[in-house]
Amino acid sequence: MIARFFLALGLCVLMLVSSVTTYVYLGGRQSKVAVRTEKPTVAAPRAKAFTLPGTLYLSQSGALYSLSIGRFHQLTPEDGWTQPYWNASGNNLLAVRRTPFYSDVYIIGRFGQVTRSLTANGPPPRSNDTTLMHWSFYPRLGPDNNTLWMSYDSPKFGYDVPFSIWSLPVGGSIRQGKLWTNANDYTGGDMQPIPLPTGGIMYTKYTYGPDGNLVGQLWLTTRPTPAGREGKPLTSTGEDCHQPSISPDGHQVAMICTYEKQISQLVLASWDGSNLGPRKAIITDQLVAQPTWAPDSSGIAYLAPGANDSPFQLWFLPKNAYAPPPPSPTPVPTPTPGGPYSGTLPTPTPAPPVAAPVVKPIQITTNNGFDATSPIAWAP
Amino acid sequence: MAGSLAYFLPAAKLAWDATGQVVTIASPTPSPSSDTNNASPSPSAAARTPGSFTVLLLGSDDDSKFSSDHVLTQSMILVRVIPSTKQVVILSIPRDLYVPFWVGGSGKIDGAYSYGQAGGAIATVQQDFGVHIDEYIWIGLLGLIKLIDAIGGIDVVTSSPVVDDLYPQDVFSADPYGYERVAVLAGPQHLDGVHAMQYVRSRHNDLQSDIGRSKRQQQVLLAIRKKAKQVSSADVPAIATALGGEIKTSIGLDRVAQLIPLAATFDNPDSITTLVMEPPMFHGGGPDGSLTPNWSAILYLVRQYFP
Numbered sequence: 001m002i003a004r005f006f007l008a009l010g011l012c013v014l015m016l017v018s019s020v021t022t023y024v025y026l027g028g029r030q031s032k033v034a035v036r037t038e039k040p041t042v043a044a045p046r047a048k049a050f051t052l053p054g055t056l057y058l059s060q061s062g063a064l065y066s067l068s069i070g071r072f073h074q075l076t077p078e079d080g081w082t083q084p085y086w087n088a089s090g091n092n093l094l095a096v097r098r099t100p101f102y103s104d105v106y107i108i109g110r111f112g113q114v115t116r117s118l119t120a121n122g123p124p125p126r127s128n129d130t131t132l133m134h135w136s137f138y139p140r141l142g143p144d145n146n147t148l149w150m151s152y153d154s155p156k157f158g159y160d161v162p163f164s165i166w167s168l169p170v171g172g173s174i175r176q177g178k179l180w181t182n183a184n185d186y187t188g189g190d191m192q193p194i195p196l197p198t199g200g201i202m203y204t205k206y207t208y209g210p211d212g213n214l215v216g217q218l219w220l221t222t223r224p225t226p227a228g229r230e231g232k233p234l235t236s237t238g239e240d241c242h243q244p245s246i247s248p249d250g251h252q253v254a255m256i257c258t259y260e261k262q263i264s265q266l267v268l269a270s271w272d273g274s275n276l277g278p279r280k281a282i283i284t285d286q287l288v289a290q291p292t293w294a295p296d297s298s299g300i301a302y303l304a305p306g307a308n309d310s311p312f313q314l315w316f317l318p319k320n321a322y323a324p325p326p327p328s329p330t331p332v333p334t335p336t337p338g339g340p341y342s343g344t345l346p347t348p349t350p351a352p353p354v355a356a357p358v359v360k361p362i363q364i365t366t367n368n369g370f371d372a373t374s375p376i377a378w379a380p
Numbered sequence: 381m382a383g384s385l386a387y388f389l390p391a392a393k394l395a396w397d398a399t400g401q402v403v404t405i406a407s408p409t410p411s412p413s414s415d416t417n418n419a420s421p422s423p424s425a426a427a428r429t430p431g432s433f434t435v436l437l438l439g440s441d442d443d444s445k446f447s448s449d450h451v452l453t454q455s456m457i458l459v460r461v462i463p464s465t466k467q468v469v470i471l472s473i474p475r476d477l478y479v480p481f482w483v484g485g486s487g488k489i490d491g492a493y494s495y496g497q498a499g500g501a502i503a504t505v506q507q508d509f510g511v512h513i514d515e516y517i518w519i520g521l522l523g524l525i526k527l528i529d530a531i532g533g534i535d536v537v538t539s540s541p542v543v544d545d546l547y548p549q550d551v552f553s554a555d556p557y558g559y560e561r562v563a564v565l566a567g568p569q570h571l572d573g574v575h576a577m578q579y580v581r582s583r584h585n586d587l588q589s590d591i592g593r594s595k596r597q598q599q600v601l602l603a604i605r606k607k608a609k610q611v612s613s614a615d616v617p618a619i620a621t622a623l624g625g626e627i628k629t630s631i632g633l634d635r636v637a638q639l640i641p642l643a644a645t646f647d648n649p650d651s652i653t654t655l656v657m658e659p660p661m662f663h664g665g666g667p668d669g670s671l672t673p674n675w676s677a678i679l680y681l682v683r684q685y686f687p
Contacts, residue, residue, distance in 0.1 A: 159584040186587035188541030
């Protein structure tokens with residue numbers, strides 16, 4: 001009887017222990033999908049972290065961060081801040097602050113303090129009419145440093161709310177602005193203007209391809225609208241390209257091409273100021289976004305998911321990956337000092353070809369989740 | 381055992397409530413489309429590729445504007461899975477297609493759910509398209525948002541900016557008739573549930589309206605499938621809690637257990653065929669703004685991919 005009692009007790013304890021152990025084990029298993037992103041400032045710099053030159057500015061969860069000498073600093077609170085643009089002449093940033101209903105462009109100091117608002121896209125006084133509000137995205141300054149360029153959702157046509165490219169004097173109102181493009185109807189419009197030294201702009205125009213699919217296409221225009229003077233396409237609709245970025249020397253363009261699929265490739269092309277040259281896909285196995293040239297031309301930074309498809313991380317592709325140094329010249333026999341040699345010169349043995357080392361992209365961050373719709377700004 | 385039960389309690393509750401829904405499908409009434417266009421009858425299961433099955437995905441605006449038993453299905457997607465060849469075919473049905481209902485009468489196909497809920501939608505699709513449907517999954521607006529959030533969001537290449545000044549503010553707002561502004565920018569990005577919903581639901585700023593929306597829905601569906609491959613047992617309670625009351629399916633638990641490992645084997649994106657019905661498969665100008673089907677073109681496509 002006593003033996004049975006102890007047996008039952010033992011079994012009860014065993015059940016309890018195994019139940020608790022199972023629960024704790026299952027509860028302790030690491031989820032691969034619910035990993036929370038860390039603030040860039042929380043992640044301690046890795047001992048062997050690759051340090052990028054200059055200062056990069058990125059957006060995560062509505063806050064702007066700078067990355068300098070391998071260390072992140074939070075510049076703004078998590079309050080809708082995105083799309084930084086480095087203004088070299090002013091030693092400050094342009095950035096967009098987005099609210100649920102509209103967005104505005106601001107000048108902020110390099111330590112995050114708001115200096116000035118450049119747009120006023122909120123609702124008029126005593127009105128909540130959503131159609132009277134506006135979005136401004138992708139701000140840039142022109143070569144004169146006194147002209148603001150942006151994508152702006154005006155004019156609107158009822159349900160059709162496309163973005164167009166606008167320019168306006170810094171500090172001026174939209175009434176002083178110039179409309180540069182005529183967006184295609186019901187496409188989302190024209191985005192990502194890049195003012196060119198020649199006075200025109202390169203931008204992304206969304207359009208319907210021959211197969212009826214909505215695609216992105218790089219365009220060049222040299223003067224403001226009216227219709228019919230919009231310039232010309234630089235890429236085909238089938239390439240489905242967007243997010244152009246011009247190299248510091250002005251001779252190359254990096255862009256994202258998706259070929260109407262759920263993929264994205266980082267593509268380079270030469271640029272002569274009016275045409276793009278042959279394409280060269282340099283990243284094809286990642287969901288890559290926002291290519292940005294290093295100011296010293298040492299490589300290209302971009303955003304792409306990290307290992308295990310974690311959210312978008314900062315990556316860097318060194319220049320050697322897409323522009324390998326030219327091979328060293330083949331050695332030729334040099335005359336031996338001491339006079340002419342009358343004998344037969346030995347035939348030089350050709351050196352075996354040395355395979356160029358494969359240069360791979362470097363993942364700079366690991367646990368962050370950067371906003372892949374926000375360009376990276378990179379100051380020298 | 382007890383520990384497992386305790387851990388998976390939310391999942392068990394969801395499984396009890398949502399899976400294995402019994403669907404009563406009445407015998408279809410003769411379809412005008414079938415009569416006039418020689419549509420083949422619903423093929424028998426034996427005529428199909430062994431092991432293949434077809435699922436009808438239904439997505440509804442189940443916000444407070446509608447009573448729970450009279451919601452419309454804004455999204456109807458047929459998915460055919462062929463495990464032996466690891467192929468998937470996804471076909472979106474336009475919600476405004478004017479079709480005969482299985483109960484009699486005609487209307488936009490998004491109203492079929494109102495006549496018998498999932499059973500009504502299944503019977504109407506089977507009757508009009510000559511497709512045998514094995515299972516269904518229904519999900520509401522909030523369910524989709526919660527599902528995407530529960531799996532940590534999805535990575536999507538949004539094909540164009542989606543901008544809408546009159547997007548319905550009916551999910552989290554006290555006034556379901558209000559509007560909000562939406563701007564989902566283009567390109568590769570990580571979307572949470574709310575923004576993924578905005579991307580697939582907005583149709584005002586799309587020349588193709590519902591067709592464009594169907595293409596976006598398929599992009600998000602594939603992104604969910606890709607992300608779901610990473611789901612482990614550690615995620616099950618959170619997902620189950622998130623989806624409580626927001627999803628219904630005829631798929632039983634035993635079948636779910638078979639399908640989860642199966643889904644992970646569908647790795648090749650080229651083996652997934654996505655189809656959207658476009659003109660000349662229908663034309664506008666039907667009653668109440670509906671789309672008039674060109675049944676011969678539609679059934680040709682359907683027979684090809686859903687034999």
